[in-house]
Amino acid sequence: MASATIAPRKIDKTMLLAPAPGSEDKEMLRQAAMLTRDLHTPNPVMYWGDCFGSAAIGYAALLGAIASGNAWLTAALVLVSILTLYRAALFIHEITHLDHRKLPGFRLAWNIGIGAPLMLPSFLYEGIHAVHHSRAHYGTERDPEYLPLAHMRPWTLPLFTIGAVAMPALMFLRFGILGPLSWVIPPLRRVIVERFSALEVNAAYHRPAPEGDFARRWKVQEAAASVVAVTILATTALGILSLRAFALYCGVVAGVALLNQTRTLVAHLWENDGEQLSLTDQYRDSTNVPAAFPGVLWAPVGLRFHALHHLLPRLPYHSLPEAHRRLSAALPETSAYPQANYGSLGTLLKRLGMASLRRH
Template sequence: MSSLSLPAVSELRAEPAADPAAEAARARDAAWYQQAREIVGDLYQRSPLIYWTDFLLSIGVAWGLTAVYFTAPTWSAAQILSFVGSSILFFRAGTFIHELVHMPPNQMTWFGRVWNLLMGIPLLAPWIMYRNHVDHHSARYFGTPDDGEYLPLAASPVSEILKYLAQAPLLPLFVVVRFGILAPLSWLHRGLREWVLTATSAAVSNPYYRKRFPKRDENHLKIVEALCFLYLAGLVALVVKGVITAHHLLLAYLLFAWTLNLNWVRNLAAHRYGNQGDRMTHLAQFSDSINITGQTWLTVLLFPVGLRYHALHHLFPSLPYHNLGEAHRRLSERLPPDAPYHATGRESFFAAAADLWRAAGQTAPGQSAMRRWLRKPQLN
């Protein structure tokens, strides 16, 4: 079990019911949730063999295809195919960062270290930067301006979706500046260090997110910052020597940006994004999340390592990715027809994205929930 423990059935009753109908609804929620817990109760055991095999194969082939991408003739079939293949496999390997933050302390410690060595440091995304993800499962933070992975895109005009997508091509520049310039300078200046720890030390899609990096993990962060800086310094030395050319840098930027964009776009189908910024119960968070149930090749590529079962993940965050498919099958078959679980499914990414676009298209600028994110109220 991870540090994100399952809420007890009694915890689903956050407040006294206002009327008998509300009490009856709460009782139904508690009943189907308890049934769901029992259905998946034997699926919490992680398999290190599956984790290691999946990750090492993904990252190994990704780096092999990257070598082909850099050495193949420009615009050749080999270069294009290796670009597509390596980006998809880097995306898959990178998604294990999500599994890492859900593991209990001291479980599969070397998996996290090897992930950093082969993925986190070279792509400037050490997994400790994703520690903030635990807030995304918190009843205090989920769906509020203090949630680093939530924006009210369905409750804001379409322009906010476009602004969100426009950020994606700039992400490689951000991480290079963050680890190549800001990190080393902040080691020398306390004020700058505090700003870096508050504004640039979390992997988020909410640009208004501000929360200081946990003090208990600062030494870990400084170690991976140093490794990322040394990695970038080595690349700069190779550029100065002429080993790496401007053409190589362009190819690297395109591959890096495209890989990051895959996850950025995938996020559009993770939630309904309709919350106005108020706190949400555990089951409300689940209902705001989406399972992609179609079996197309695009679903497999765009939602690796269990990401397609995002609603299921928010219902039971501790389930390992390799058991989510079986858990979804059981819940779909055994839960009663009126259980809310069945309403979280969408056939494809495009179906979920279309729902989001339609909802945003019906939101006038004056009604935009994004204004609350801009004001960033402090939650008690």
């Protein structure tokens, strides 16, 4: 948990001038490391309670929606299910950064309780996200999580977002049909691993085959997600699971994907066009939205501090608000730090849209 024992060192504004593009804001990087040394330990109560409490509410709301005969109540319960399962699902991001020795069993429990039921096993993100954080790869054609959206035509932005509603169909295809077939068809398996086994936005990215312990985890997680997908498809086809229940499940999964894609749309400015960036410029190309509400709904689990996360990727999500407070107090306005802070989701959507329109 956040500690108040370290007081941030206030810097005279004359000590720091705004760094030029391509250069590092060394004082910001130094302060970020120094002021957060006591914030790196994950709090087990926060992780387990927040993640699985959110999941329990989400599943209960989904079951309530399936059982409800009232349209308004059904809609309300579906909304609750989307918001809470979205929060629980986003712990996949924490899993990619966690030192799992400090939180034993969390990844396994998450995959059993959330990853498999939502057809979102953690192998889809583990390893992939590390490439995105690489100084050499961020924002380049080798980054699986980056597209220069600010340089692309304006119509690509709504298409990028709305395409997320196809997520349930894609996951059923991946884990219910093509995945199991690929286990007995080696050429198909290579295609599935390279092209259909990553949560990516860059279609040019080809994923390498997994190795070692990760390959073993991948097999188990994929098998679990496939069991869920095949079971849902089979029971629906046989009439055991009602079409209404199937549609509501798909609606919740699509809603989770749509929320996440909207958040992704404003997680960066997407202004890099393939050049290798300094860490400071990676920070500037990312965003913080410090306002707690409604940010905790559309960017939960610390992701409203996405730029700060790129500075300190190993910092647990619950430590990010305190880290932001300390750095905001310590660094002057001439630092690069305030340059990544924005007021709202709407502000960022408008900024991205205008950037795309100006270039076309």
